[in-house]
Amino acid sequence: MTSQKSSPRSPRGTSGSSARRTTPAFRVAAAMVRPAMNVLMGKEWRGLQRLPRGGYIVVANHVSEVDPVAVAHAVYVGGNTPHFMAKDSLFRVPGLGSLLRTLKQIPVARSDRGEARKSLDIAREVLDQGGAILIYPEGTLTRDPELWPMRAKTGAARLALTTGAPLVPITHWGLQDWLPQYSKMPRLLPRKKYTLEVGEEIDLSDLRGKPLTRTLLAEATERIETALTEGVAQLRGEKAPEHIWDRAANQRVPRGQLEARRKADS
Template structure:
């Protein structure tokens, strides 16, 4: 049986948000029974600013308390930052190693208590012109490999009709509907006992990209593009490019280290 441990602040927020979501947008949740009974990491596609609420709603209804990993800058915003802390969300510091370590410790505590950590591996709203999942960052893969927690893909489609990207307000009429689907756990077992190298992280990250893309394709009822959007290049690129690039960097770093050792 799932263990839900939450704060009064989270319970109060859920008591307000859940009825509001039920009134404003229709939902079709599929596969919630696939969510683990203990702590897990959920990765999801990102197509609208209200995605976190839509995903958290399903996770909470299934019996887990959702904890979003969000940019630490959001925690410095007046009112919002205080609310995020009271709701036990997790700040992600990208430059401060000490803060990053504390974020990992907080994440491990959440998982040990049976909570669900939600990560948007793309790092921001997708920039793909057709809203397909774009190239992911390695943070979700790193957390999954460091903690050993199950990695669950949750994909959804239709939230963007209720609240389009960068809109100022939701579209309440006509009432829209979204579909959310929980996929099978992403298999990382062959990677967990290996050193956490660039190539291993890239391999795990590409598996996340594949799972999210496949889930969205199923919900949309159409095949995904052969290429994947790379935000840095502002274009679609081959899907295996990340692993190939990291393998080259790894080989270069190994060669440089060997050269320095021989010269020393």
């Protein structure tokens, strides 16, 4: 039995137009994937009423390779069209790349600044048209041994600060039981259930309109890390670790890195 504590809202957009201007391919994909997800897993969604009207940016934790489908499902049912900013290597996978392009997803080339700027320009266009941009700020599946959110990259903060779009955290827990990290086969039985919650918009109002220094981006990024960690802790019913996993250091490090970054920026 599926539990949904939030009532889906009607489609929305800017200038009175619907945000859900989907291609036929997207509608076909949604028609196939949504019923399959409902059959394969139980779910409890909370807080869909917090999704903004018009364009917005979603940041989410990343514990399983099925995460994007679940988060996109919630955003779509909430009345918007999800567009992922995904690493460009996925677009080179035969079949998958063509599907991603057909569904109007956005490739991000991290090693090419020109292509990275082009991706940001496309994301801005999506937001201006009332669409939803979905970003995994960690950049990949969490490496934390206990699957807590790890240190985030600054891309989501940069996009939110430069566009002024609302920044909304979506956290979830339980998807890793259905498809564990790096597993190729889901665990179908017993039937699994996941919980997903839309959090309150991350407040960046005091940071907007200022030069995008490393210190400013670090502050905004730490707010993203905090929102995701607190959201996951609530879903798990546990206290989060005092330290946060740093992929580069391959260990947990103190969360308060902002002071060190301020010194480096001065």
